[in-house]
Amino acid sequence: EPEVTQTPSHQVTQMGQEVILHCVPISNHLYFYWYRQILGQKVEFLVSFYNNEISEKSEIFDDQFSVERPDGSNFTLKIRSTKLEDSAMYFCASSEEGTGRDIQYFGAGTRLSVL
Amino acid sequence: DAKTTQPTSMDCAEGRAANLPCNHSTISGNEYVYWYRQIHSQGPQYIIHGLKNNETNEMASLIITEDRKSSTLILPHATLRDTAVYYCIVRDMNRDDKIIFGKGTRLHILP
Numbered sequence: 001e002p003e004v005t006q007t008p009s010h011q012v013t014q015m016g017q018e019v020i021l022h023c024v025p026i027s028n029h030l031y032f033y034w035y036r037q038i039l040g041q042k043v044e045f046l047v048s049f050y051n052n053e054i055s056e057k058s059e060i061f062d063d064q065f066s067v068e069r070p071d072g073s074n075f076t077l078k079i080r081s082t083k084l085e086d087s088a089m090y091f092c093a094s095s096e097e098g099t100g101r102d103i104q105y106f107g108a109g110t111r112l113s114v115l
Numbered sequence: 116d117a118k119t120t121q122p123t124s125m126d127c128a129e130g131r132a133a134n135l136p137c138n139h140s141t142i143s144g145n146e147y148v149y150w151y152r153q154i155h156s157q158g159p160q161y162i163i164h165g166l167k168n169n170e171t172n173e174m175a176s177l178i179i180t181e182d183r184k185s186s187t188l189i190l191p192h193a194t195l196r197d198t199a200v201y202y203c204i205v206r207d208m209n210r211d212d213k214i215i216f217g218k219g220t221r222l223h224i225l226p
Binding site for chain 1: 145146147149153156157158159160161164206207208209210212213214215216217218
């Protein structure tokens with residue numbers, strides 16, 4: 001069964017450093033998403049991406065965050081200058097159509113620890 | 116905010132059917148009911164979804180009331196591996212639709 005792949009599974013970084021989280025969506029999917037989950041809290045939407053553009057972003061997704069599809073298979077989330085409060089699980093998701101008719105599939109996540 | 120209401124937690128004996136309720140009294144005609152689950156901080160896993168009719172797949176059954184204001188997810192023979200947080204979500208069928216997660220129901224399967 002096709003799956004969304006995220007790397008690394010765990011990223012440790014120092015406050016103020018830049019990190020890039022990597023995702024390989026399911027191959028025929030066109031819509032891509034990032035979510036995050038701070039320990040013990042709800043899963044929160046960050047950003048959606050389609051046709052090389054951001055479709056929607058939440059208030060969390062400020063100027064420190066950016067997304068990119070650098071090639072035909074990868075989808076990345078960059079945090080320019082990490083803060084302690086960025087420590088969380090980050091989940092990538094993808095879907096074929098991007099509407100509520102269609103299933104979003106999630107990756108296993110990257111645990112980001114900012115020290 | 117999530118448009119659904121779920122109990123905070125539930126217990127179910129291993130081998131029995133787990134019935135997880137969800138209230139979505141403000142659901143519109145364009146909205147699907149989706150269920151996902153999350154096993155111990157893993158990525159959310161899709162379970163099932165439906166619009167009006169009851170649905171069944173290899174994982175679960177979804178029973179939607181006739182007025183569509185509530186639904187029940189049924190895991191027919193719960194195992195210890197079904198211990199997870201279960202999320203009931205409504206999604207608009209026509210929009211580029213992010214998923215809004217609530218707190219879900221923490222299901223404990225008891226040996």
